[in-house]
Amino acid sequence: MHADALLTQDELDFIQDMQHSPQLNLADPMSSLRVNGDRHIQSLLTRLVANDQVTLQAQFNNQQISFPLQLVEDEFHAVHLQIGSPEIYEDGPMLRPWxxxxxxxxxxxxxxxxxxxxxxxxxxxxxxxxxxxxxxxxxxxxxxxxxxxxxxxxxxxxxxxxxxxxxxxxxxxxxxxxxxxxxxxxxxxxxxxxxxxxxxxxxxx
Incomplete structure (x- = not known):
């Protein structure tokens, strides 16, 4: 390793171990949501989620699936959008829960x-x-x-x-x-x- 390296070999080994740790893979892959796009749109969406109920909705046959969005702060105090458990509805004369x-x-x-x-x-x-x-x-x-x-x-x-x-x-x-x-x-x-x-x-x- 070069004398001017930022990390020692032990530090690099530790980071690699962390990346392959099973503990990092316990989160539900559907629970987090990455939003790409204009930063003004991201900022607007974040403010909306912080102040009101915001959902993602999808139609499937005669069903409507509604995913609530929420803001979650991680251990580094970074705020992320997260998807909650969906609410499933049946279409018909009146929309009712599945x-x-x-x-x-x-x-x-x-x-x-x-x-x-x-x-x-x-x-x-x-x-x-x-x-x-x-x-x-x-x-x-x-x-x-x-x-x-x-x-x-x-x-x-x-x-x-x-x-x-x-x-x-x-x-x-x-x-x-x-x-x-x-x-x-x-x-x-x-x-x-x-x-x-x-x-x-x-x-x-």
Whole structure:
């Protein structure tokens, strides 16, 4: 190494080790967003994201997928645009969140992980269609946990929208904790990937 080199061999080896560290590859490749273009446009976009909700939207068949953008500060205090978990909607007479229909109704669990009398038939990040079993009628509200297929339970707060006959009821989930709704959104996104692999194939390749 030359006497006037800026870095020693040990420093160069350390940088190379860092570049190949698995820890640097843990981030979701879809989570960060690089924006190229005029710096005035970049500045405008950054100000908009900082002060209001900004989304990227895509149409696929009869579905609309909306990706929220957010500003994230890294450990070096640099600010980056990041893509959040998408919201998936179905087109129709009214735009409504994409609903996951369960193959088998999934029981909502109480705090002791015991089966309640409410079973999820369809669920979106905003609401759920529940089947009522062994109860005189659908309750006006609930605080229960959604844990299909052994996933870590997602705590949900439901408020009755309407009863549909003697054994079905629609509930609003929007008053659940933000972090629980985010986990529900991730679960629904995973299910959407399985239901529509052709849409997600390019992302995973």
């Amino acid at each position: 609903r996951l229909s369960m193959d088998q109704p999934s029981a909502l669990l109480d705090a002791q992980s015991k089966v309640s009398g409410l079973f999820v038939r369809d669920i979106s990040f905003k609401g759920a269609l529940l089947e009522v079993r062994g109860l005189p009628e659908a309750p006006t509200r609930f605080d229960l946990r959604f844990a299909p297929a052994g996933i870590p339970p997602i705590s949900l707060h439901g408020r009755l929208r309407r009863r549909i006959g003697p054994d079905l009821a629609a509930y609003d989930l929007s008053r659940s904790a933000d972090e629980e709704i985010e986990r529900l959104r991730e679960y629904i996104l995973h299910a959407h990937r399985q239901a529509h692999p052709e849409l997600h194939a390019q992302v995973s390749s």
